Amino acid sequence: MTETNPSPFTKKRIAVIPGDGIGKEVTPAAVNVMKSAAAAGGREVEVTEFDWGADRYLRDGTSLPGGAVEMFHRDFDAILLGAMGDPRVPTNVHAADILLGLRFKLDLYVNARPCVLFDKRFTPLKDRTEKDINFMVFRENTEGLYVGMGGNFKKGTADEIAVQEDLNTRKGVERIIRYAFEYAKARKLKRVCMSDKSNALTFGHDLWQRVFKEVRLEFPEVESSHQYIDNLLMQMVRDPSQFDVIVTCNLFGDIASDLGAQLAGGLGLAPSGNIHPGQVSLFEPVHGSAPAIAGKNTANPMGSVLTVAMMFEYLGWKQEAKAIDAAVRGALREGKTPAELGGTMGTREIGEWLANSVARAGVQ
Ligand code: NAD
Numbered sequence: 001m002t003e004t005n006p007s008p009f010t011k012k013r014i015a016v017i018p019g020d021g022i023g024k025e026v027t028p029a030a031v032n033v034m035k036s037a038a039a040a041g042g043r044e045v046e047v048t049e050f051d052w053g054a055d056r057y058l059r060d061g062t063s064l065p066g067g068a069v070e071m072f073h074r075d076f077d078a079i080l081l082g083a084m085g086d087p088r089v090p091t092n093v094h095a096a097d098i099l100l101g102l103r104f105k106l107d108l109y110v111n112a113r114p115c116v117l118f119d120k121r122f123t124p125l126k127d128r129t130e131k132d133i134n135f136m137v138f139r140e141n142t143e144g145l146y147v148g149m150g151g152n153f154k155k156g157t158a159d160e161i162a163v164q165e166d167l168n169t170r171k172g173v174e175r176i177i178r179y180a181f182e183y184a185k186a187r188k189l190k191r192v193c194m195s196d197k198s199n200a201l202t203f204g205h206d207l208w209q210r211v212f213k214e215v216r217l218e219f220p221e222v223e224s225s226h227q228y229i230d231n232l233l234m235q236m237v238r239d240p241s242q243f244d245v246i247v248t249c250n251l252f253g254d255i256a257s258d259l260g261a262q263l264a265g266g267l268g269l270a271p272s273g274n275i276h277p278g279q280v281s282l283f284e285p286v287h288g289s290a291p292a293i294a295g296k297n298t299a300n301p302m303g304s305v306l307t308v309a310m311m312f313e314y315l316g317w318k319q320e321a322k323a324i325d326a327a328v329r330g331a332l333r334e335g336k337t338p339a340e341l342g343g344t345m346g347t348r349e350i351g352e353w354l355a356n357s358v359a360r361a362g363v364q
Pocket residue numbers: 022026082083084085086087092095099267268269284285286287288289290291292293298299300301303340
């Protein structure tokens with residue numbers, strides 16, 4: 001990720017929004033590891049927690065309070081979020097206000113979702129190893145089908161009509177495609193694959209096609225290719241080693257990143273960053289609030305912990321990020337895992353183990 005702060009030695013102010021369901025379990029575990037890694041590196045973090053989520057929404061109607069966006073710009077370096085979603089709020093309106101609201105209002109146009117297999121035991125793909133599954137999904141994060149434009153007509157009648165608009169702007173498409181190429185170039189990655197559905201979506205995704213063809217000319221050192229989204233998802237399963245960087249629209253990126261997460265060991269291990277380069281950005285695991293397992297201390301906190309590593313890297317604390325990554329790899333090697341990865345440990349216990357492991361190993 002791009003470094004945002006020219007002075008990585010200053011204190012970082014982190015807003016923490018645990019949210020709903022397992023978000024309230026994995027986030028404290030990740031904060032534990034965050035504090036341990038910062039201390040091990042001689043860094044200072046100031047953590048401020050916000051109780052936004054379904055409980056608060058049901059209690060007093062608050063979702064994203066007025067002034068929140070200005071506050072984040074002014075008072076924080078980054079935001080760590082758990083998950084949003086609660087069966088008691090079937091419209092999901094609080095999640096839309098808070099999570100989508102922050103993505104849109106902070107203009108976090110890059111949704112970076114790495115799919116990295118840490119240990120071949122964890123992929124469901126036969127005969128695939130760590131070298132085969134190591135790619136980044138860049139999901140456009142501020143437009144597409146997510147903008148909430150549309151409406152109903154004659155709702156609830158036999159004649160009802162529902163319209164949901166797919167909004168694509170040249171500026172929005174261009175900046176995410178350019179970010180994907182710049183990321184590949186900076187890391188000497190060979191290939192960028194853009195995925196759309198321009199054979200059917202002949203207006204919106206034709207724009208993606210045209211912009212992709214323009215932007216790739218600026219990056220002759222990077223191999224560029226295109227796959228329709230249906231083929232892309234099939235190819236991710238057939239041969240994931242063909243991908244270094246995938247860039248796609250908001251909805252397709254949402255879907256491709258859950259598939260990518262599973263190829264790399266499951267949602268419990270998948271981190272993500274919602275980024276506006278150089279500005280306050282929001283980091284969260286890819287998974288949701290998993291209501292069925294919430295409150296049982298069984299959720300895997302590693303996705304959230306690796307999210308902290310992504311956040312530290314973004315903030316310029318690269319050694320601390322590496323220390324967290326190494327601790328998670330160690331836990332996977334030693335079987336300090338939850339049941340879904342074959343172990344017996346609980347959410348809290350894994351958080352403690354990882355925090356201790358980082359403290360023991362220190363920051364190199
Ligand atoms: P989900 O990611 O919550 O769960 C999908 C499956 O993965 C479930 O079987 C769950 O038990 C499992 N799972 C997820 N995270 C896990 C973890 N850390 N450890 C172990 N198992 C884990 O997706 P869903 O069931 O489609 O959605 C549930 C709620 O979460 C919905 O309200 C949805 O809108 C919301 N959601 C929120 C976010 C977010 O806040 N970023 C992301 C996805 C879904």
